[in-house]
Amino acid sequence: MVEFGYEQLVKATQSFCPSRLIGKGSHGAVYQGVLQDNRVVAVKRSSINGVEAQRDNLKKLENEISILSSLRQSCNVISILGASHDSVQNDKLLVMELMPNGSLHDLLHVAATPPSWPQRVEIALQIARAVQFLHESKPSVIHRDIKSANILFDSNWTAKLCDFGLAISPADSLSQATQPAGTIGYLDPSYTAPNKLSTKNDVFSFGVVLLEIISCRKVIDVTKAPASIVEWAIPLVKKQRVVEICDSRIPFPMYMESRIRRILSVASRCLSDKEERRPSIGEIIVAMETCSIEPVRSITTWNSVIQYLVQLKRRRKLSGEYCIRSAVYSTRQGEDVNSHVSTGKVVLLKEMLADVRLK
């Protein structure tokens, strides 16, 4: 991990200029920065608006830096580029890759166009891989704050798990005394004391995110009864009323019905009251990978085939008109109608072949 000079990051963010502010969280603010080598990065600062960081915020950011720098690289976990510390201002900075496409929370609840079903399945799988990476790291890491707002998209729309402020390694002796923490709506109800810390706490939160991805319902929605997404969706999953759970803004995809059923069944197991009944992230990946989708390329191919068939039908209709026009012209000129009909067919065939070659 690179130790950046504090002044270098002050310059990169134009002195933490408000126009560079991406957003504020409970333990800091994130700015867009441009490094000397022109790399565009995200810089998380423990103090907000220059007010000296509260001890708690500072500790969370230090924890985030320590956990992220102990992990290997993973395609579905945010990459840390470095950190910086200013002892005069008692400020800590975390430099990480910039995620320019916002959060899963915004994609589901704010964006005008809802994500497609294949996109949702792919995102769910990417998050599962991030959790698997953490739980199977040596020593393992428990994130403790898995939620749609902490899943951000990079420039290729790959989902990455971020915000490691609450993350903890159960191997760390400090974890024995760490009080339960997380976000209401995603927090495992059985995580009530430090000794209840387990990877299954993350599995529960992951189950909530799965329900959110499929339904696009807020995890706590006080305008609805029941307000909790878990209390609302799980009885419906048990009664096999899957269509009622699915986001109604886009048509229910019959061709993906079994995949969606499987994801909801995984979610229901993750949300089991009894921790021991919840699957491990390894089991979740196995269940989800069998329901993963064909690569987008194949969908494009199918679209091309459908488009081609539509064009073919249109051309056939046109060819009929062309033959009739030729025939009318020929009869006027006293020529053999059949010769023109076959010429029309040859022209059409040539065009179709050119079309296929282009594709």
Ligand SMILES: Nc1ncnc2c1ncn2[C@@H]1O[C@H](COP(=O)(O)OP(=O)(O)OP(=O)(O)O)[C@@H](O)[C@H]1O
């Ligand atoms: N690497 C990044 N690239 C782009 N935006 C980021 C990055 N990291 C965080 N953000 C955005 O910056 C804002 C603050 O993030 P931060 O992780 O501090 O808090 P949070 O997740 O919003 O809240 P909390 O800490 O309360 O859970 C959020 O809007 C988040 O989406």
